[in-house]
Amino acid sequence: MTTVRRVDPHDDAAFRTWYDTYTVGFEAGRTDPGGWTSPEAAAVYRHPSAAFPMAPFGAYDDADRCVGGAWAGLPQRENLQRLELNICVPPEHRRQGIGTALLDALIEFARQNGRTNLIGGLHIPVGVTDWPGVGFFTKHGFTHGITEVRRRQLLPVPDDRLDALAAKAKERASDYQIVSWEGPCPDEYAEQYANLKALLDTEAPTGEISYDVAEWDVERLREDEANLERQGRTLYATVAIAPDGTVVAHTQAVVTKHDPSRGSQWDTLVLTEHRGHRLGLAVKVANLRALQTAHPEVTRIDTWNAEENGPMVAVNEELGYRIFEYNQGWQRTLTP
Numbered sequence: 001m002t003t004v005r006r007v008d009p010h011d012d013a014a015f016r017t018w019y020d021t022y023t024v025g026f027e028a029g030r031t032d033p034g035g036w037t038s039p040e041a042a043a044v045y046r047h048p049s050a051a052f053p054m055a056p057f058g059a060y061d062d063a064d065r066c067v068g069g070a071w072a073g074l075p076q077r078e079n080l081q082r083l084e085l086n087i088c089v090p091p092e093h094r095r096q097g098i099g100t101a102l103l104d105a106l107i108e109f110a111r112q113n114g115r116t117n118l119i120g121g122l123h124i125p126v127g128v129t130d131w132p133g134v135g136f137f138t139k140h141g142f143t144h145g146i147t148e149v150r151r152r153q154l155l156p157v158p159d160d161r162l163d164a165l166a167a168k169a170k171e172r173a174s175d176y177q178i179v180s181w182e183g184p185c186p187d188e189y190a191e192q193y194a195n196l197k198a199l200l201d202t203e204a205p206t207g208e209i210s211y212d213v214a215e216w217d218v219e220r221l222r223e224d225e226a227n228l229e230r231q232g233r234t235l236y237a238t239v240a241i242a243p244d245g246t247v248v249a250h251t252q253a254v255v256t257k258h259d260p261s262r263g264s265q266w267d268t269l270v271l272t273e274h275r276g277h278r279l280g281l282a283v284k285v286a287n288l289r290a291l292q293t294a295h296p297e298v299t300r301i302d303t304w305n306a307e308e309n310g311p312m313v314a315v316n317e318e319l320g321y322r323i324f325e326y327n328q329g330w331q332r333t334l335t336p
């Protein structure tokens with residue numbers, strides 16, 4: 001019989017076993033998936049974010065061996081109807097009801113917390129047509145909400161290529177000042193930067209999955225930065241500033257000391273009324289230059305975009321990103 005229980009992230013042995021089991025399921029069938037390293041995961045679960053606390057759950061067999069892992073995230077500032085989840089079962093334990101037992105526990109957890117909308121993600125390698133999670137979600141009444149494409153860029157991008165792209169961006173972006181930083185956002189931009197971060201979930205395409213406007217303020221920004229530091233990650237950010245001093249575009253990428261050859265490209269946003277000035281390209285080129293200069297050990301950087309996000313994908317392809325994997329979002333509404 002399978003038993004599911006919440007894992008205490010402060011119990012080193014239990015947490016490590018959960019992490020290892022989850023990771024085997026997470027990585028199976030994928031190439032270089034780049035999930036959280038164990039110290040990053042420990043920091044995430046031991047110091048939960050106020051905006052998005054996450055809880056680990058483990059599935060155990062009769063001998064109390066961990067045979068599957070999952071996490072549940074409960075947004076606290078917006079999307080209060082939602083529980084986000086992921087379930088990973090190592091291949092040798094699949095098709096024995098373990099994923100279902102974990103999902104049942106997460107549904108119970110959702111109900112206890114008044115959540116009615118479940119969102120789960122799948123990572124599907126290019127060319128694979130029968131990914132287990134698709135059958136699993138379909139069986140459990142989830143519907144496909146969005147497909148995002150994960151693209152990868154190999155680093156370093158040669159300086160002359162970056163120079164050419166920066167010059168191309170400047171043809172239309174010359175009125176804007178481009179400012180980059182490493183780590184925490186300078187105080188002078190913090191409020192505007194927090195406002196920009198709030199917009200991403202509703203400005204970028206999200207398919208059938210609807211998001212509330214996120215509530216970001218300087219306090220949340222600073223908490224997020226403190227969490228990143230605790231996780232061993234360093235953020236690189238670049239903004240574009242209009243002549244009147246308004247911060248109108250930003251991009252951010254992150255490196256981790258726990259997996260130094262890997263980078264991740266996160267948010268990029270240009271305010272609607274400032275689109276068409278190649279600001280997306282301008283901020284990304286400057287940010288990439290800052291990151292690869294400071295971290296020559298990074299050999300690859302990944303980014304995720306909705307399939308239909310034409311403008312962002314065009315910028316990424318121009319920078320040299322190529323398709324690597326598909327991410328799908330699936331959702332289910334819980335009935336009372």
Ligand SMILES: CC(C)(COP(=O)(O)OP(=O)(O)OC[C@H]1O[C@@H](n2cnc3c(N)ncnc32)[C@H](O)[C@@H]1OP(=O)(O)O)[C@@H](O)C(=O)NCCC(=O)NCCS
Nearest residue numbers: 086087088089094095096097098099100132133135136139
């Ligand atoms: C998806 C996953 C969690 C399923 O775990 P599992 O323990 O094998 O799931 P269960 O045994 O409870 O399967 C329940 C039902 O889901 C469906 N299902 C599961 N795997 C399937 C597959 N490979 N193909 C088709 N249907 C599948 C079946 O209907 C199955 O019932 P059945 O075995 O009686 O036919 C596991 O394959 C996994 O870890 N995949 C990688 C991570 C992932 O994609 N997670 C997605 C969920 S967030």
